[in-house]
Amino acid sequence: MNIAVYCGSSSGNNPEFMETAGAFGKWIGENGHTLVYGGASKGLMGAVSNAAIEAGGKVIGVIPEVAMIQARKHTGLTELIETKTMAERKNKMIELSDAFVALPGGIGTLDEITEVMSLSSLGIIKAPIVFYNTDGYYEPFRAVIDNILNAEFGRKELFSDVLISGDLQEISGFLCGEKK
Template sequence: MNIVVYCGSSSGNDERFLESAKALGKWIGESGNTLVYGGASKGLMGAVSTAALEAGAEVIGVLPDVPLIQARRQQGLTQYIDTPTMAERKARMIELADAFVALPGGIGTLDELTEVMSLMSLNITSCPIVLFDTNGYYQPFRAVVRNIVESGFGRDEYFANMLFSEDMKDIAEFITRK
């Protein structure tokens, strides 16, 4: 299974963010899955990819032709996919996905996550989406999702294949359920 992970190229200000990234990467490798991510060596991206590689996973980095991102390229990945633009990077990652996990991250992570949520609401993808809610990181976003439904701009079924959790066991079960 290809698990696309969206996350920060920085580590944030809570050690638990790094711990979550490492736990996820380790599980991906130990469970025989493949990590697909943005290809960076720093921050949560570096932590999840290093842990996945150490646990035996295949790791695919998808990198756009953006100098700042190319300068942070993780070495030793199983495969590199270079794309001309950020939009093509996102599209390629979506094409490869069997599941999506968003660890804590910034604007880029939010952009990737909301695009996948939009595709889910249009029945373009049915892949599970997990928001790895380390220390309640995604609770404000969860409130936005609830507000979308309560205000009549979305329906509960748009979000039925989403999980907010920081429990690795729950996350693994949600991703692998058939």
């Protein structure tokens, strides 16, 4: 399975963020999956990609021609795909992936994973979507989803492919089709 992982190219201020990224990358590699991610060598991106590589996994980086991002380019990947724009990068990552996971990250991470959620809600893609809730990082986003449902701007079934969890075993089962 090709798993798109969206996350920060910085480390954040909680050591658990880096630990989780490394553990998830290791899980990807050890279980024969392919990591598809933003192509950076630093922060959570570096941790998830390096762990996947060290565990024997295939890693595909997709990186746009943006100077700030190019400066952090990972040079030890299985494959590196360069795109002209961020929009092309997002489309290529979606095209290559069978599942989508957001580790902690900033506005770019939210942009990418919510685009996937939107496509899923429209029936354009059908794939598991996970928010890896390290140390409660995505609890505020869970509240946003609850607010959407309570205000009737969405139906519960539109979120049936979405999991918010900090438990790797639960995430593994969800990604591999063992939904509750």
